[in-house]
Amino acid sequence: MTGVPRVGLRPDYEISKIIRGGWQLSGDHGSVEAARAVEDIVAFYDAGITTFDCADIYTGVEELYGRGLRHLAKLRGAEAAGRMKIHTKCVPDRDKLGRLTRDDLAGTIQRSLRRLGRERLDLVQFHWWNYDAPGCMEAVGWLGELQAEGLIDRIGITNFDRAHMVSIANAVDLVSAQVQFSLLDRRPAGPFAVDAATHGVHILCYGVLAGGFLTDAWLGQPDPGHDFENRSLVKYRLVIDEFGGWDAFQDLLALLASIGDRQGADVAAVAVRAMLDDPFASAVIVGARYARHLPRLLKALEVTLEDSDWSAIRSLQRRATGPGGDVYELERDATGRHGRIMKYNLNAVGDAG
Ligand SMILES: NC(=O)c1ccc[n+]([C@@H]2O[C@H](COP(=O)([O-])OP(=O)(O)OC[C@H]3O[C@@H](n4cnc5c(N)ncnc54)[C@H](OP(=O)(O)O)[C@@H]3O)[C@@H](O)[C@H]2O)c1
Secondary structure (H helix, E strand, O other): OOOOOEEEEEOOEEEEOEEEEOHHHOOEOEOOOHHHHHHHHHHHHHHOOOEEEOOOOOOOHHHHHHHHHHHHHHHHOHHHHHHOEEEEEEOOOHHHOOOOOHHHHHHHHHHHHHHHOOOOEEEEEEOOOOOOOOOHHHHHHHHHHHHHOOOEEEEEEEOOOHHHHHHHHHHOOEEEEEEEOOOOOOOOOOHHHHHHHHOOOEEEEEOOOHHHOOOHHHOOOOOOOOOOOOHHHHHHHHHHHHHOOHHHHHHHHHHHHHHHHHHOOOHHHHHHHHHHOOOOEEEEEEEOOOOOOHHHHHHHHHOOOOHHHHHHHHHHHHHOOOOOOOOOHHHHOOOOHHHHOOOOOHHHHHHHO
């Protein structure tokens, strides 16, 4: 089997190009058997997926990864656990912005360290909900200080637009920007990606499977509407609307299925392959509660997209009506369709660790 490729975000900081996402373990996507998720971490490691994404606001996930790292150390040795890069986030509550102190921020970092059982965080991806609230660049400066103190190895961001990304990259050594970037959402392709490359900022993509929509499960299905218990489906159904609606989405699914059929791969594998091949994307994050999708996911590494496949994909994308605007612009409007479904103040709630 082809190994999972790797990419250096810096000469001395390398990750797997497929990153396992952790939002799906936070309880908003169906029940999670913690013991099974912990066991499965070894399967991801053995498959060559040695980079995991999580966040301070994904309830229970940092702790779960911490348990997983200890389990991995027991089964594969301390060195194996040390090789795992755990990317977390620092997402101050929206209600706290403007009043955030250095102690608040340092406290969040210390809490992530405790939860993960580590002495230094590999990558902290910073988010700021509201550009109008003062203190964003000051907080970036504090992260830089915590990095200098040795608590953080690398600094990244998530869901900032182009101008803010550039400002932050001018203030600290910004290695990555985690953004929604998929066959359905092309907003980062263009000026954002060009500026990112100029500033040495690697794009890490989420939404690659549109929360599970870009899989065989939805091929040929009638429009399910907008009412889902799974929060990812609520979120990405709106992205499908922006793309042009259910029929346009089904056209894309059918195309990916036909490309996959030729090569014994499913829709998800083709969607992942497409983003692995995207020149603007450094790595793709794929959300998974357990390792059950792994064998089919790894098939992505064997899929080839021919020029004719790309022209068919690009032709469907040209017909798409959106999503438009800068990265995360639609979502940033807290009163809009995309913003209203968001949870903004999870840090205090998830404080228990
Ligand atoms: N920065 C942000 O604002 C942000 C936002 C969203 C996500 N993220 C990050 O990105 C990660 C991925 O989340 P996402 O929203 O982008 O979701 P996604 O990866 O597009 O989709 C995840 C869903 O797809 C399913 N799945 C995974 N592999 C599959 C396969 N091979 N075949 C069929 N189904 C498959 C998973 O199923 P199971 O549930 O069965 O595992 C899960 O329900 C998150 O965990 C998080 O780390 C960040």
